[in-house]
Amino acid sequence: MADLDYSNLHPDTLAVRAGTHRTEFGEHSDAMFLTSSFVVETAEEAQLKFTGQVPGFIYSRFTNPTVSAFEERLAAMEGAERAVATASGMSAILSLCMAHLKSGDHILASSVLFGSTMQLFNNYLAKFGVEVTYASPVDLAEWHAGVRPNTRMFFLETPSNPLIDVADIRAIADVAHANNALLVVDNCFCSPALQQPLKLGADIVVHSATKYIDGQGRVLGGAVVGSSALIEPVYLFLRTAGPTLSPFNAWVLLKGLETLSLRMKAHSENAIKLARWLETHPEVEHVYYSGLKSHPQHELANRQQSGHGGVVSFDVKGGKDAAWRIIDRVQLMSRTANLGDVRTTISHPATTSHGRLTQEARNRAGIGDGLIRISVGLEHIGDLIADLERGFSA
Structure with a gap:
């Protein structure tokens, strides 16, 4: 399955087949790797893996086969190069912001967002010098008018929570890119089964996998999805700070993706x-x-x-x-x-x-x-x- 050409497959098929890497036992369902760390054969191998000179699994805070399978499958369904899985949807947004923003930067966000997202922006990012202002998700003029010289990120949910406002992703992406800003879309309400924001011009997609991706209220999870260049800083933050998705939760979410569509x-x-x-x-x-x-x-x-x-x-x-x-x-x-x-x-x-x-x-x-x-x-x-x-x- 590792050599499968995902570009030729329908999302319904990707939801079942993408990210499948069987072990020597040939298991048909996805394997669950419940381990904190992975053993190497030599000290040299450990050095090469820790420095990234050779691929391999090291420690489940940042490398685990079950989590990687979930990341690969979700990325394929979103039409993205890469995904990083996190412990929850809110930790996905936090990880994204910590990786791509610094003191003095500005976020232009939709005025209709999940309450905890607004709390994170207003009460915590502000403590570290990140400015946040808001624009109507359905009024393009407000996005034009809200841009500042230090705007680094546009952030929106579409459809929004809880009023189901639908933002024009492509039009807002054009405004963001004209001002050298990233467009981030929370795709929680639609999931990749109904909407793929990256194909409409968004740069990054975030998910609360706790919601429809799981679909049965069993576990928490989140993800940040996009190009390899934009996801690598998020991965490095997660490797250091550790808001990590557990292998068990990743396995549950893999099963959720199979029936998502x-x-x-x-x-x-x-x-x-x-x-x-x-x-x-x-x-x-x-x-x-x-x-x-x-x-x-x-x-x-x-x-x-x-x-x-x-x-x-x-x-x-x-x-x-x-x-x-x-x-x-x-x-x-x-x-x-x-x-x-x-x-x-x-x-x-x-x-x-x-x-x-x-x-x-x-x-x-x-x-x-x-x-x-x-x-x-x-x-x-x-x-x-x-x-x-x-x-x-x-």
Whole structure:
């Protein structure tokens, strides 16, 4: 499998076959290497491996066959040269920033991001002299206007969490590159099964593999994906600092990739049915889902995505009190802020995933007190609708 030409294979095939390197035992499934270190035959071999003069595995903080298999498979699915796997999605973003930014640099980021990403930018990178300002993900003029002489990185999620804004990746990439900045795209909501940002002009893709890549809420993981030149500094940071993906988690994520395309199609099918039902509900003020024709970036999403994913958000009449009553009343959906699971989850972003943001920041992002986010799972859609109707009946 090591000599397989990935360029000729469909992503569905890459999800099953890429990164497969069998041992002398000829195992059919991916092997799991649960070891902290690897033995060498001679002192000279150790020196050559530690200095990078010959390839090989040394220590699982930065070299492990199972982790490498996951990295190779994910890179192939994203159409990238290389990937580095990390312990979580947030450690992927931290590793990226530590590798590519320094004091005095500026990030221009989307104003609608995962709450922890904004916390990292505002509360921690700022302590080390990295400036961060924000632009609307759907207003290209704000990206033009937000550039500074010290801007080194554009950062966006598309679709965004939790309002499903769809950013024009190619247009924003053009602005970034015209100003000698990198464009980083968080591809968590679509995964490589539905969207490949590098092919649209992005320089780097980050993932919370905890979400759809695993798909069953079992383990944490993250990844940074891009060209070898851009990923090497991230790898060197990880080798030193150690926000490392464990071999066991890597093995679980390898299994997740094998069914990713099938699951994303099923999530998308359920989500559009739920979104259309919500649009007709008298207690719903607005539904956020790019698969709906009413979504302002529906056509753009159709161009740069092969599906619309499984996350649906909506505003309910009555604000926080009404939203909490609905969430407390459902019986089938899981009340948890995680997403990307085969089990449907329901959450109140203003008091959970985005609860640490200031009220001003939530207002700027459009996250109101009546907003509910649902990560639509793989249960029967009729049962999900009945469960939500139970919530509304409260």
